[in-house]
Amino acid sequence: MTKFFKSLRAVNCVSFEMYPGEILGLLGPNGAGKTTIIHMLLGLTTPTQGTIKIFGKDLRHRREEIAEKINFSSTYVSMPNSLTVKECLSIFATLYRVKKKEDRIREVLRCFEIESIKNKLVRHLSSGQQTRLNLAKSLINNPKILFLDEPTASLDPDIADKTRNLLKSIKRENNLSILYTSHNMKEMEEMSDRLIFLHKGEIIATGKPKEVIGSFRGKDLEEVFLKVAREEAV
Amino acid sequence: MKLNRLMALFLRHMYLYRRSIPRIMEVFYWPFLDLLVWGFITVYLSQFRQTLPGFITYFLGALILWDILFRAHQGISVSFLEDIWSRNLLNLFASPLKPSEYILALMFVSLVKLLITSTVMAFLAWLFYSFNIFIIGVSLIPFVLNLILMGWSIGILTTGLVLRFGQEAEVLAWALGFLFMPVSAVFYPVSVLPPLLQSISRFVPSSHVFEGMRAIINSGRFPLTELLLALGINFLYILISTTFFHLNFRVVKKKGLLVRIGE
Secondary structure (H helix, E strand, C coil), X not given: CEEEECCXXXXXXXXXXCCCCCEEEEECCCCCCHHHHHHHHCCCCCCCXXXXXXXXXXXXXXXXXXXXXXXXXXXXXXXXXXXXXXXXXXXXXXXXXXXXXXXXXXXXHHHCCXXXXXXXXXXXXXXXXXXXHHHHHHCCCCCCEXXXXXXXXXXXXXXXXXXXXXXXXXXXXXXCEEEEECCCHHHHHHHCCEEEEEECCEEEEEECHHHHXXXXXXXXXXXXXXXXXXXXXX | CCHXXXXXXXHHHHHHHHHCHHHHHHHHHHHHHHHHHHXXXXXXXXXXXXXXXXXXXXXXXXXXXXXXXXXXXXXXXXXXXXXXXXXXHHHHHCXXXXXXXXXXXXXXXXXXXXXXXXXXXXXXXXXXXXXXXXXXXXXXXXXXXXXXXXXXXXXXXXXXXXXXXXXXXXXXXXXXXXXXXXXXXXXXXXXXXXXXXXXHHCCCHHHHHHHHHHHHHHHCXXXXXXXXXXXXXXXXXXXXXXXXHHHHHHHHHHHCHHHHHHC
């Protein structure tokens, strides 16, 4: 897919596949095109060129059907702040036509350890609690693919670690595919089965984390990232 | 069109109003103040009723009916703004929700809000001024429906404009309805308008509604022509505004504006 915003080429001929049960890390400096790619995959932004197929179906023509089986969470998107945690989840469970709604809400609340705040208004939550609520919402419909845009950005190290482990275990149990972006290189190395390294809207490397690090002759992902961001390796 | 999605959005707005005093105030406060101010003006001016029969019905009836149009408009545009303010728009449009379902749900929300407001206003008008809106009779129903349709088309148009031009266009959520007020002939007949505004008012469904209402009060005859004209123009406007919204939705997705307005 390619995306132009006026004359700015935000994404240039990016093509990739995702496999069931895989965590695919999208990596790159600010403005590399990660979020634009996620928005195109969610059908929130239309690609200028190219076709997106999810579950083998064309997103442009079968978005509604596809959207029932995917979900997303982003640090930059919130829940209605005058509603309680439980009300938010109830709305999204209804929206996604979740069966046994109450059971599922209880399950995701327990998963992210936010049962005790279920009757709290969203505007009274800490940023970490809001992130966990967003993640709970993203799992409400038992998605097959999850798009996570910097999901642990505002979490403390303990909760971030728990969240990563939780996502890995959900992935294992449900054969869930996750497209993941983060600016925490250690996290990307730990989480991703495969990485796509983006720079100025183009793929500059792809493969397992060790292969990507090796292709730039770096000692870890952090060093590779800095090289790319400072354009030493491109 | 899936009922569960309409229900989800309806729930979202009902939860919001359930505990928000400022929002509940918004539903009752302004209509209440309007009714007080205009009601007392009407009582005062009614001393001259010999020259203007049915004066109270003209004014208070017109006031309540205009509020129906305004609430129908706001029910859509302000509910849409609520989703922007809470940065929740992307969560909604990343779900299977279709833009048409979104608009339909907001229409439903606006209907509930204006039913509550109108009931309260009609009750207060009866309580304070012994004015019974139903004096106009059952013919009131098709006219009210026309005002709701016009309010919806203004609301959908506003929503499309806010989508396209972002929060800068927010003010339209309150202002656009009032733009139609002078040519709607709410409190005076179309004949008092200058010729140019008279021509414009022919294309404004609400002017036919208010002219029709006055015809009922004055002569008791049912103004079928006015009603059919209002209905015809309303269907055209609903068609234009929904097409405008859908085209805009496509454009904002192309330009990446949906993401910008939703974050």
